[in-house]
Amino acid sequence: MTLLALDWAIIIEKLILIVIIVLTTLLITLYTTFGERKVAAILQDRPGPNRAGPFGLLQPLADGLKLIMKEEIIPTSASKWLFILGPGLAMTASLMTSAVIPWGTEIHLFGRTIELQVADINIGLLYVFAVVSMGVYGIMIGGWASNNKFSLMSALRAASQAISYEIAMGLALIALLMSTGTLSLKTIVADQAAGHWWNVVYQPLGFLIFFICAMAECNRTPFDLPEAENELNFGYHQEYSSMKLGFYLFAEYVNMIMSSAIMASMYFGGYDLPFFDETTVAPNIAAIIGVGTLLIKIVLFVFLFMWIRWTIPRFRYDQLMNLGWKKMIPLALFNMLITGAIILSKS
C-alpha cells in the first residue's frame, strides 16, 4: 500500500460528510439558543425575543454578530496560549461525538453506497464515553488560565462534578451493553430498527440514569454549579469576551444536541420511525425519512432539557455530590445486577 494508492474517493466522501454534519450541527445550535429563549419566555409567560425579523427569527444572527463585534480581551495575568486553547477544546470535544452517531441508513448516489455515519468502529459506546471524559478539559483549562479565583473554583467544581457523574453514566452504559451485546452504535440502532422493541423498554432505569448524568455532564440546570452566577459571578468563562465566550456558550448547546442524539440512538431507536415499513419506499427516501426522524427525536430531547432547566432550581453543591455518589451510583449498580439476573434467567 503506497500513499497514492489510498482510496481517495472514500476520504473525500467522508470529508464531505463531516463538513455537512458539523455545519448542520452548528446551524441547529444557533437556533437552539433561540429556542431556549423562546421556551424560557413561554414558561415564564412573556413574549421572548420578537424584534429581529419575523417572530424574532433573525435573533441568533444578531446575537452572533454582537459576540463577534465585541472587543476581545485577554487578561494580562492570564496564561495566553491556554486561555485561547480552552474554548477551542470545549468546542472540539463537543463536536467529536458526532463521528460515531449513525445519522441514517445509507444513500445511493452516483453509483456509490454512502453510509450516513462517519466511522462505524467496534468500540462506539466506549468512544462516546472517552469523548465525554475529554469534555471537562476545555472548562478546566479555561478556568485555570484565566487566573481568577472564581474561574478556578468553577473549574474545580466542573471537574469533580464530571468525574462523579461519569461513573454512574459508565455503569448505565455497561447495563445497555449487557442487554444489546454490542458496542457498535450502528448495530445497536439497526437491531432496534429491525423490529425489536426500543432499548428504553429493556433499560428504563438505565435510560433515566443516563439522562440525569448527561444533564450533569452538559452542565445544564439543575446541575449548572460550575457557572452558578450567584456564588461564582459567571464561573469558568468570567474573563472571556467576544467569540471565545461565544464558543463556550455554543459548546454547551452542541453538547446538549450530541447527548440528545446519543440518547435517541441508544435508547429510542435512532433513525427508526415507528409503525412505518421502510421497505415500501425507495432506499434513498427511506434514508432521508430516517435522518428526519432522528432530528425530530433530537429536538424533542433538547426541548426536554430546556423544560427541566426552566422548571427546576439549581442544587446546592453538597446535594449534587450526594445525588451523584449516594443515589445514582448505587442505583446504576442495582440496574446492572437486575440486567445480569434477567439475562441469566433467560439463557
Added chain:
Amino acid sequence: MNTLEILFFALSAFAIISAIMVLISKNPIHSVLWLILVFFSISGHYILLNAQFLAIVNIIVYAGAIMVLFLFVIMLMNVKKDKEPQKQLWVKLIGVIAGGSFLTLLIALVKQNTSFQGRDVLLKEGNIGLIHPLGVALFTDYVVPFEISSVLFLSAMVGAVIIGKK
C-alpha cells in the same frame, strides 16, 4: 514509505517531543497537559497495532480520569514555579549521570539482542487488542486474576464511598 510507516513515525515523533516537553516545562500544569498528549499518541500507536479497545481504554482511564485528577490536585495545591524549591547543582548532575548510564544500558541491551535485529514494527497484525478476543481471553484463560483484580477495584470504590461519608 507507506501510509502506515508515515503514521508510525509521525506518532512516535509526537510522543517523544511531548514526553520531553513534560520534563522541561517549568509549570506543572503545562507538564500535565503535555502528558495528556503523550497518552493520545500512545493510543494512536495502539490503533496502528489493531488494538482499538486498548487505545480507547487508555484514553478513558489515563487521559480522561487520572489526568483530570492530576490537574485537580495541582490546581488545588496552587504550585507556582517561583515558590518551588530549586534543586542543588550536584543533585541535578547526579540525575543526569544516572539517567544517562541507564539509557546506555538499555541501548546496549536492545542492540545486542538478536531477536530485535533487522525487524520492522508489526502493524495491523494480531487481534488480541480487539474487544472480543480480549474478553474471551480474560474470561477463560485468566479468569482468576481478572476476578481478583475486580474485587480489588470494588473494595477501593467502597473505601472511597466510606471516606466520603465521614
